[in-house]
Amino acid sequence: MPLKTSWVATANSAETPFPLNNLPYGVFSTDGTEARCGVAIGDMILDMAAAEESGLIALADDPLFDVPYWNDLMAQGPAVWAALRERLTALLEEGSEARETVEPLLVPMAQATLHMPFMVSEYTDFYAGRHHATNIGTMFRGAENALPPNWLHIPIGYNGRASSVVVSDTPVRRPWGQLKGPNDDKPRFAPCARFDLELEMGAIVGVDSDGPITVQEADNNIFGYVLLNDWSARDIQAWEYQPLGPFQAKATATTISPWIVTKPALDPFRVDAPAREFELLDHLKDVGPMLYDIDLEVTLAPDGKPATTIARTNYKEMYYSSAQQLAHHTTAGSPMNVGDLLGSGTISGPEKTQRGSLIELSWGGKEPVQLDTGETRNFLEDGDTLTLHGSARGDGYTIGFGPCAGKILPALDDPYKR
């Protein structure tokens, strides 16, 4: 599929992340206005609340877009999702008769503040990248026990904390936590010294379900994707995670990119999952290409200094798709709801430069990562800005996500002395 041209001139380049082929959904505000739904096109945002109020878009009896989240639109279901995309394309394409009416409803992205694009109902994080799981397993349990016995049969996941999900550019404060190093004789309460990123994709559930669903149904129920950084306190994690999994190590923040890239925008980039070492059981079997060819990049910029790319990988390195994760999530009967967010798990490629976390890149702090500034990093330092980038490259166009960034603030002096 080639670039679709728009009368919004900045949408017609091979490099813009937001051509007419994309049409991602976000929430924005400008000085003195309430946050509301918007659609990115080139360097502009279409004000969806205004478009609806003017009658240009009419999908439901009640207004859907004069709210700071896309949950109401999601709840309308896939037929309305498709109708909206069709209508937006008609309004914004080259030659559209609506241009004169729509043009005044465009807001320059440079003047906008972006907010969380949806209300997170519940947040689940998976561990479904094979290279990442192998790397972590090798460091923690030795190469011969790297992958747990269940790993090749089910997408291992755990429930996370929805209240700590934040949008790109929200600063992230280094947490305190209980720690105990291998040579300490007792634990202590201290700021995290091994604060890390996890490069992931997030899938957003757009349809409620109540009971087990198939992989195909799960794929149908996914509304779209964002970039996701599951900030991780490795020293807190090492002390707390046995036997019930990570808890406070993952509670500080999870950052997502501000634009929900929808499934139709990503459809041309669908790819098959990797070859299966063991045949998956029927309820998890691949039923079509459900991963995506999306280039991913991690940059790290020390305070006031230029950024260095510390990793490049691709979403197609995952072993399980988000559809398989969502299907697995429902097997025991748990209801899933509009706005549930599923983190893919850290995405690492087979090469050292393709690893999606510092614990892998620095091999647990033993092989410091070299930055272009001359500095090195084992883990994140105060003042560092860590940014995830993602884009799928089409025939003369790009589907981008917008950056997923967070700057590390120093730990509080002592959170219990106030």
Place this chain on the structure above:
Amino acid sequence: MPLKTSWVATANSAETPFPLNNLPYGVFSTDGTEARCGVAIGDMILDMAAAEESGLIALADDPLFDVPYWNDLMAQGPAVWAALRERLTALLEEGSEARETVEPLLVPMAQATLHMPFMVSEYTDFYAGRHHATNIGTMFRGAENALPPNWLHIPIGYNGRASSVVVSDTPVRRPWGQLKGPNDDKPRFAPCARFDLELEMGAIVGVDSDGPITVQEADNNIFGYVLLNDWSARDIQAWEYQPLGPFQAKATATTISPWIVTKPALDPFRVDAPAREFELLDHLKDVGPMLYDIDLEVTLAPDGKPATTIARTNYKEMYYSSAQQLAHHTTAGSPMNVGDLLGSGTISGPEKTQRGSLIELSWGGKEPVQLDTGETRNFLEDGDTLTLHGSARGDGYTIGFGPCAGKILPALDDPYKR
């Protein structure tokens, strides 16, 4: 503190779970009416929506009680919680001048259907009962490694699934899941064969927080308590839980009792936590009695047959209080919200008859539990009704919670053949 007498005659016995000393908060409906807030008194429910509409209760500018949840009242904060309790006591006490106005607003409990008393924001489950953790650890890892090294230093917990929390009397369907027994050479997808209960208390967060809070602040932020059964699929859990903790094993349902028993009702029953084997770090230190002397009982009734009491224990057997759990929950900076639910962890006493789960009572299925009907149980069978009971015994009065019950429905034939 003795029994406080009420003009509602059935509230004035030593045995009623709902004397004037209690005043627990629930959500109810009767035939043809919308679910709304109510307060239990004797065998009656005070219709709070009606009391508010009539002007008998006026705590805020907007109505608080004509909704099917207590979250709006909780969000008003502890001063309003106290004002409500004071007002309810004045309206319902013996000799109240309001009796004639209030009496028509009472609905017989026998005619009411009880609903979820609050909207669960997020659900966290802990593992903070020492006897339970020791029993489980002994079965899984041997007596010498029963308690993980971190257990005596932090309340171990994991995030659960809020969407699967249901109110007492909701049937619970036996889940399917991926299983692999120790002698199987590969996993299979099958109905759970080791479905279990976990006897717990649930603490409800009533105040938002955004950053680390102290144990005292955490205690202040707790609105009240319910009984909680964290249904557990032991065979699914055994296969999935390494390395990131339980997931689908705990996703089927978590049942809570229908009445929120508030902190002031429980205050006379506060007790100290047990002696500490290791001194807790400052941020988790005991700052007063924050456990409660609440008798707990588990009954099991096979389909159509009488119930047998299979366990009796007490909430004071916990090692960590809910306040310590909530404080720990905030250490890494996670925001906590009104409506967050914290499961205490399974409450077992030191004796065999005091164990709060069948896996402990039957010692992993090796020592079947004898029922009064002549049957035995290792785990739950289809048709069984499992009920938790809780009560604190005061001077001539009882603070009860109402039963926390669920009947086991057979597994679906095959959830993926529809």
